Amino acid sequence: MTVAAPVPPHGLAVCGGGISGLALAVLARARGVADVIVLEAAGRPGGKIQTEWRDGFCCEWGPQGFLDNVPEMLALVSRLGLDGELVRADDAAGDRFIARNGQLRQVPLSPPAFLTSDVLSLPGRLRVLLEPFQRRGAEEESVFTFAARRIGREAAEVLVDAMVTGVYAGDPAQLSLPATFPKMRAMEREYGSLVRAMLARRKSGGGGPAGPGGTLTTLRAGMQQLTDALASALGPAVRLNAPVAGVTRSEHGFSVRLADGSELATRQVAVAVPPGAAAQALAPLLPNGAVAALQGIPYAKVAVVMTGYRAPRPFAHPTRGFGFLVPGRERRRILGTIFCDATFPAQAPAGATLLRTLLGGARDPGALDLPDGELLALVRRELDHFLGGDPAPDFVRIIRHDYGIPQYTLGHLARLDEIERAAAAVPGLHLLGNGFHGIAANACVVEAAKAAAAVATVAGAA
Template identity: 50%
Template sequence: MSPSIDTRVAIVGGGITGLAAASWLELDHGIDDAVVLEASDRAGGKIRSELEAGHTVEGGPQGFLDNAPDTLELARRVGLGGALVPAADASADRFILRAGRLRAVPTSPVSFATSDLLPLGGRLRVFAEPFARRRPDGDESVFDFAARRIGRVAAEVLVDSMVTGVFAGDSRRLSLAATFPRMAAMEAEHGSLTRALVARMRAARRSGGRSAGPAGPGGTLHTFDGGMELLPRRLADRLGDRLRSETAVLGIGRDPTGLILETGSGPVRARRVLLALPADRAARLLAGLAPDAAEPLAAIPTVPIAVVMASYADPGAFGRPVDGFGFLVPRAENAGILGTLYCHSIFPGQAPAPRLFLRTMIGGAREPGLAGLGDDALVGSVRAAHARILGRDPDPDRVWIVRWAEGISQYTIGHLDRVAAAERAARAAGIELAGSPYRGVSVNDCIRQARAAAGRLAATS
């Protein structure tokens, strides 16, 4: 059978990475014939927004920080600059559960010194950070790094929460260098996070800019008017029939003229290929062509996660204010949930005022089995946790549930070496890799990786 499509570049996977890569090829390099092959009937992958009864129901990402220039540039260049929506000022306050009570996350060293987020001993240990032991050779877990630098108490409360918030992951298994590269770099450059932060604050003051936290530069969460899916939908619209949905790639082979992608609706011939897929799918597709890439890719795990969103007509339903960004739950609290975002407060346009609109995450590396529970059990877990943490168990009058069996990629110890090996072996076969399994899971990271991959594809196609 002759190839049904013949193209310079074929992109496999129509999540944000694949769609953004096709757009960058066009916007940055004038390549306007790349084809995106997507297995499902809709583009966007993990980005999924439904508008229902005045609610913006986000099944995947809630937003992205405005500290990454590529995402904002892409949004503006495809005409969505006017649809950007920043988080409300009222959502600035964040909370962490400790010893059964929500504690405000302090925003300055002075407020940290007097806050009740950590017990006194834990707080004092954080201030001893500049005198911490030097880093051991080789990759280190996020937890070991944090315990070494700021003490076990802070590692268990602050860092475990942070890892839960971004990766739904286990801080004892995740690689510092892969998950929080900026923190690793700060220690390497300045010998101490405190000294690095002071240096950055001074530099920011000199340049009149904004300061940065240890996990990365500060930023404001943004979404789009209509939800996160507005961006992939716009990118998909621009592609037109160059986006082939319901076209799963089943295998990849090669002939003297290039790579042949096997799909249910006929083969696709391409000079270069980008795989923008979950790592296990990429591993399967590369098993024959680039086994040295397939093996490390198969070792990149994901964790399942369930998202439960609940809306309450009565803003006083919990008998206390539910204002701010929301709260995260460290492992030691055994609350059965990973955390809850106060969506009505973050993006007030996403629920009819004055309702409460809560979004709770369940499962992750901590309790993967919970993410697969039935609807009643999931809602029951959320309600029991909220009764304990927020003080009451009011009846929500609307609930939405989204489950992701392969929710978020986990960058375990040795991740960056595995990625480098996979990239090398895949590239030797004419194939690029980009997306959440590799160098950052956030939407911003995916769009940045997509741009870099588009550059490499353009240079060699």
């Protein structure tokens, strides 16, 4: 009788093959970590990043792009040999619109333009000017409380709500300011005023209050080109249809149990799945408080409705610019619409118009329950209202994300603290992904780079 030789443990098992997990696997390998494996529940890699082309129209299921000013992301793109594939947003995409009192208003891009703009009422604009004279707030407060205190209720309800809708599909009254916009909290702490901070940073070349500047960027074939390249670089190290059911300690480090009951030994394990799934997988390993904290990170549901039109200029509005956002106080059912062909002209056939309308979010999760026909009819009514005209689309694609965007609600930093202290007590365990320190693809790559350094340190010490 022959006895099978014991299978040596993997160097690193990465649970989750979204951009966070894939980037970590590539970067850990680059740092010399041997025998890395990625375990992905779905039948394809990429997670939220997915691009589909139909009849010349590009349909992004998740992110449309990333800002081109984060060194870790640019370094990853270069490592994959994709520098020549980067596509920056058209200059025209600098124009943005916000709905106020049922109409689209152009967002002013300079202080003088703001003073004469109709994006806020005159009293609303004057109140913004009083920003430097407002008192500081509590250590943790909601984005809405912070904004209403500093720039007034109207600007909070229109400008800040729109920004939160655009980034998080979230409710500004629920989101934690230091967790979602840490830079704003830091500016207030350091300078006592956002205006004073911006003036000081402008002198030193820094970015605005919501974060660093930069140009929205994608790849020639869309965002999936990035995750496809990561997955190709990893080759057979990416195992699809491999949902992780649980992680426990073992003599070599960890034992990862898959949903089919099989077990895999690994020296280190990185969990790059959404926090709810991480809670399940790590329940055997982490104390109850940390598991509850993981479960306490909620997600907003998001529906994406893509509509494409072959006829040139099918609406009264020229649909030039990046698109428009609809603050909650407008009581409409869409969160906003991106003018995709104006932003990235190659994402639609020449002369055609491609729109991407978002619905749902923390404000209206029930929108995802509407059947496709009703959802499309709703979008057409809303586009008619804001853009003028109800042309029949030649291309339609509807995508629902039940777990769309994590919400860093009040208490997020305390939850993070509990989770990270518990994870740090388990050497060789790493946690990352968009549920913790930033929801942008860039933030995921920054976290992946940090995790790769930590994995390499542990591997070196082993």
